[in-house]
Amino acid sequence: MIENRKYIIQILIIVVGIVFLVKLFSIQVLDSRYKLAAENNVINKVVQYPYRGLILDRNNKIIVHNTPVYDIMVVPKEVEVQDTTAFCNLLDITEEEFQSKIQKAKEYSYIKQSLFYPQLSNEEFAKIQTRLVEYQGFYPVARTVRKYPEPILANGLGYIGEVSKRKLERDTTNYYKQGDFIGISGIEAAYEEELRGKRGVKYKLVNVRGIEKGSFNDGKFDTLSVPGNNLVSTIDLELQKYAEYLMDDKVGSIVAIEPSTGEILAFVNSPSYDPNLLAGRNYSKNFGELNKDTLKPLFNRPIMAQYRPGSVFKLVQSLIALQEGVIVPSTRIVCNRGIINCHGSHTKEDLHGAIKYSCNPYFYQTFKRIIQQDKVEGMNKDARVGLTTWNNYLSDFGFGRKLGIDIPNENTGLVPGPTYYDYYYQKDHWNFYTIYSLSIGEGELLTTPLQVANFASILANRGFYIRPHMVKGIDTPDSYYKLEYDRQDTGIDSVHFTTVVDAMGEIVDGTARVARVKDIQIAGKTGTVQNKNSFDHSAFMAFAPKDNPQIAISVYVENAGWGGGVAAAITGLLIEKYIKGEVASNRAWVENYVMTKAYLNNL
Amino acid sequence: MRRQDGIWNRLDWVLIAVFFILVILGWLNIYAVVYDAEQEQNIFSFDLNSGKQLIWIAGSLVIIIAIMILDYKFFDSFAYYIYAIVLVLLVLVLIVGTEIAGNQSWFVFGPVRLQPSEFAKFATALAVAKYFSSNNVRLDQFKGQIKSSLFVLVPMGLIIMQGDAGTALVFISFILVYYREGLPSFYVITGLSAAIIFILTLLVDQMYLTIGVIVLATIIIVINNKRLKNIGITILVAVLVIGVIQSVDYVISDVLKPHQQNRLKALVNPDADPLGYGWNVTQSKIAIGSGGTFGKGFLEGTQTKFDFVPEQSTDFIFCTIGEEHGWAGSFVLIILFLVLMVRIIVVAERQKSNFARIYGYAVAGIFFFHFGINIGMTIGLFPVAGIPLPFFSYGGSSLWSFTILLFVLIKLDAHRMQVLTR
Structure with a gap:
């Protein structure tokens, strides 16, 4: 019996050896978890965030640049904080916040860096920098956020923010990673691919204390970050600033375009906000407040607000009628106020006079001649043909569709066509008398301030426009290349423009006297947007100089009365500022007039 | 009797070969732990553990020669004296010893540190062998059980008092000796x-x-x-x-002390707190597991090199083998140890003297416990206990003590034909 025990002991030893070999086989050969865990242990992936491209104005002045901020990172394993209260005071956090932040970091990794406190500004960091070194386990890491030297053009520029989960899922290029910043609206979103640059990555071997032990595979997989391209915008910083100043305490928008190029010189939404509010760590808090603001500062009025065009549309009707040959400049029409009312004292004007006095019956008749050309039998069928023709012209003018400005969220406005009326009145159950309010820019018509400014541009160019845009060129480290924007012709002979523009020139001497600028001939048109239950919107559209135009502009000020008032005044001031460089001192009263009226009370 | 035969021809060359293979592999492996690609290092440099280990290896060669020169009867005759001296040292170390890493088990003489508990294993093996061989111990009787167990329990108790539960645990290995010598199965x-x-x-x-x-x-x-x-x-x-x-x-x-409680918890569920008490076991398994089938290659380990595994030169030395040589390397190592231990038992069984046989079983038991506990803890099959892997863990005391254990057996074996059976 006892003799057998030597075998039992030997078997025991061999069994233990076999158990070890089996267990080793399972963790070394079968289970791949440990290999992954090992890589996570030793390879520290350090992302090199690229510098986002700058945005410059048309004169190469900086509108947007980057500023360093400091993320405070934490390595839980190394944390040694004797006096938690003092440390919390340093960062201005509560002790509960401190504990929960540490806990969160631990859950991510005990030995790897994770974000403890985001985006301390340069000044904030300078204050705590010397004290921070007393606490082990905390490291500042510099990265950059957007900085705006002037608090302007917020809605045009848009903002950047952390890429959302949904965007991450839809990102088929796999460029973005959680925590990346991405342009969310405006130029930042539209030119994201130019601005973002290319992220670099360094793979570093680290030991248990996170200390780097050289690069992984001799840096074979490392990539350098490439800074984003700079954008040269079309905005004139000085004009933009002045325009925003003039729109202070008003709701509305301004769009100014250089007619010959389609370059947008000023793009004002009012009320707006300081774009610095949406850069940096208070992004979400500030965004929430802006989003709740009843005056909607985030609503990008120049391209999203839609107003009835009103009298401005009389110019459109004139041009179409002339082109269609249903009137000639000398055609006189009686101001018959039976069907549609009018204003001022005039009786029977030619086209020039009708534009000058904004004669409603004249354009009622003109529109009737466009719609009812007796091309087919039956009044209803004829109206369909006429309206289709009219629609085509409007589309050529850029109304009722997106103009294709280079920033997102543009609205189309509304130009009702045959299908629209078919829907409401059934097919061929409508005719001119159903739709006549279109003649004076009322009815269902809706236009955006951008479309109206673009129309001013067409008038200035006597027949065409270049697609309006906010960025004209891209400045890469190696070269500068100009972006090309297509030209759209309206199909209306330039001779017809002469008649209309001549009449516009007199408007500034008449109803919109306040816009008048010495030595600059301005061609303009008032467009009062009537509101049923509140004050009218003041709207004005103009270009200048009348010959060889440099700027086309549309101004909307909500609930500020008639178009020849504050909107015309702002237009005049901006034209003067842009062409002459500054506003003459003897016109200070105009600025005063614009700035002192409390239009917000009218809302 | 062919006494004129040189001792050279009577040595058990299997054991000696396995010993040298293990020692050399162990030495290379210690170099792998301290190896740093960014620094110019020489494996022989005395600034490195590998260089120091070389001194310990040279020392053990001297010890081997000394054992071979000594009369083989010395160990039998002086077994109790050696045991007594070690017991005195174990008591002394409690009084004048130096505490290192929580264990009051070291004598420090200038740069040399000595751990008497390492030699207590050898001394106890001799004493137990002597006691069983010179008295008619009845292990099937309660009196015999109590008396004989005191030889093990006394040094074990002293070592526990030093705070070195790991080494004390190894003394349980003597149960193999008792079992072989007739302890009723009931106890086991x-x-x-x-x-x-x-x-x-x-x-x-x-x-x-x-x-x-x-x-x-x-x-x-x-x-x-x-x-x-x-x-x-x-x-x-x-x-x-x-x-x-x-x-x-x-x-x-x-x-149990708090750290011992945690080691038990880590064994049962290492994932409960992988960054706290589960750290050692988790990191150790990661290092070994990342080796895969054939390993990352000599000196190419990252987990062990970058200090993710604690105590990697000593208690967790097996991680380096697992990581750099994979399952194939682990296989070779385990087979080498199995050959060593089974060979020790074979050698023990062929002894004519009871003393040598019992001593051989004690050696086998001690190697078995070190092997089982050390590798077991690195792969999560045993709670973490700070005991070295024979011939692989860095350190002079343990290398010397294992060398003495093994070569005294080889010496006794070489003279087995000269023993007069009683």
């Missing part, structure tokens, strides 16, 4: 059962276990109710088992 079975129940208690709620034992005992009584004596024994065993179950809480929270 009882001990194993207690250990299994203890571990079960860590895994399963005590309440359920207690209920389970009661139900089991009831079933046994109902089926086997013929004899009153059996019922009595069944009830007694059930009460004892429940006692063990209920005492686990007390043992864990009052007898």
Whole structure:
């Protein structure tokens, strides 16, 4: 019996050896978890965030640049904080916040860096920098956020923010990673691919204390970050600033375009906000407040607000009628106020006079001649043909569709066509008398301030426009290349423009006297947007100089009365500022007039 | 008698070959741990552990020669004296020793540090062998059991007092010797059962276990109710088992130190706190597991190199092998150890003297416990206990003590034909 025990002991030893070999086989050969865990242990992936491209104005002045901020990172394993209260005071956090932040970091990794406190500004960091070194386990890491030297053009520029989960899922290029910043609206979103640059990555071997032990595979997989391209915008910083100043305490928008190029010189939404509010760590808090603001500062009025065009549309009707040959400049029409009312004292004007006095019956008749050309039998069928023709012209003018400005969220406005009326009145159950309010820019018509400014541009160019845009060129480290924007012709002979523009020139001497600028001939048109239950919107559209135009502009000020008032005044001031460089001192009263009226009370 | 035959021809060359293979592999492996690609290093540099280990290896060669020169009867004759000296040292170290890493078990003479508990294993092996061979010990009797067990329990107790539970644990290996020499199976079975129940208690709620034992005992009584004596024994065993179950809480929270409690918890569930008490086991398994089938290659390990694995030169040295040489390397290493241990038993069994046979079993048991506990803990099969892997872990005391253990057996074996059987 006892003799057998030597075998039992030997078997025991061999069994233990076999158990070890089996267990080793399972963790070394079968289970791949440990290999992954090992890589996570030793390879520290350090992302090199690229510098986002700058945005410059048309004169190469900086509108947007980057500023360093400091993320405070934490390595839980190394944390040694004797006096938690003092440390919390340093960062201005509560002790509960401190504990929960540490806990969160631990859950991510005990030995790897994770974000403890985001985006301390340069000044904030300078204050705590010397004290921070007393606490082990905390490291500042510099990265950059957007900085705006002037608090302007917020809605045009848009903002950047952390890429959302949904965007991450839809990102088929796999460029973005959680925590990346991405342009969310405006130029930042539209030119994201130019601005973002290319992220670099360094793979570093680290030991248990996170200390780097050289690069992984001799840096074979490392990539350098490439800074984003700079954008040269079309905005004139000085004009933009002045325009925003003039729109202070008003709701509305301004769009100014250089007619010959389609370059947008000023793009004002009012009320707006300081774009610095949406850069940096208070992004979400500030965004929430802006989003709740009843005056909607985030609503990008120049391209999203839609107003009835009103009298401005009389110019459109004139041009179409002339082109269609249903009137000639000398055609006189009686101001018959039976069907549609009018204003001022005039009786029977030619086209020039009708534009000058904004004669409603004249354009009622003109529109009737466009719609009812007796091309087919039956009044209803004829109206369909006429309206289709009219629609085509409007589309050529850029109304009722997106103009294709280079920033997102543009609205189309509304130009009702045959299908629209078919829907409401059934097919061929409508005719001119159903739709006549279109003649004076009322009815269902809706236009955006951008479309109206673009129309001013067409008038200035006597027949065409270049697609309006906010960025004209891209400045890469190696070269500068100009972006090309297509030209759209309206199909209306330039001779017809002469008649209309001549009449516009007199408007500034008449109803919109306040816009008048010495030595600059301005061609303009008032467009009062009537509101049923509140004050009218003041709207004005103009270009200048009348010959060889440099700027086309549309101004909307909500609930500020008639178009020849504050909107015309702002237009005049901006034209003067842009062409002459500054506003003459003897016109200070105009600025005063614009700035002192409390239009917000009218809302 | 062919006494004129040189000792050279009577040596067991299998054991010697395995010894040298293990020592050389161990030395290269220690170099792998300290290797840093960014620095110019020489494996022989005395600034490195590998260089220092080389000195210890040279020392062990001197020891081997000394053992070979000594008269083989020396170990038999002086067994008790050696044992007594070691016991004195074990007491002394409690009084004048230096505490290192929480263990009051070191003598420090300038740059040299000596750990008497390492040599206590050898001394105890000699004393036990001597005691069994010179007295007619009846291990089937309670008196004999108690008397003989004192040889092991005294040094074990002194080492526990030093705070070195890991080394003390190794003394349990003498149960193999006692078992071979006739200790009734009852003790071994009882001990194993207690250990299994203890571990079960860590895994399963005590309440359920207690209920389970009661139900089991009831079933046994109902089926086997013929004899009153059996019922009595069944009830007694059930009460004892429940006692063990209920005492686990007390043992864990009052007898064990906090770090020992955590090691038990880490064994049962290392994922509960992988960054805290589970760190060692988790990182150790990551290092070994990342080696894959064939490993990352000599000096190419990252986990061990970058200090993710603690105590990697000493207690967790096996991680380096697992990481750099993969399952293939681990296989070779384990097979080498199995060959060593089985060969020791074969050698022990061919001894004519009881002294040499019993000593051989003690050596086999000590190697087996070091091997089992050390590798077991690195792969999560045993709680973390700070004991070295023979010939691989860095350190002079352990290398020398294993060398002495092994070569005294080789020496005794070489002279086995000269022994007069009693």
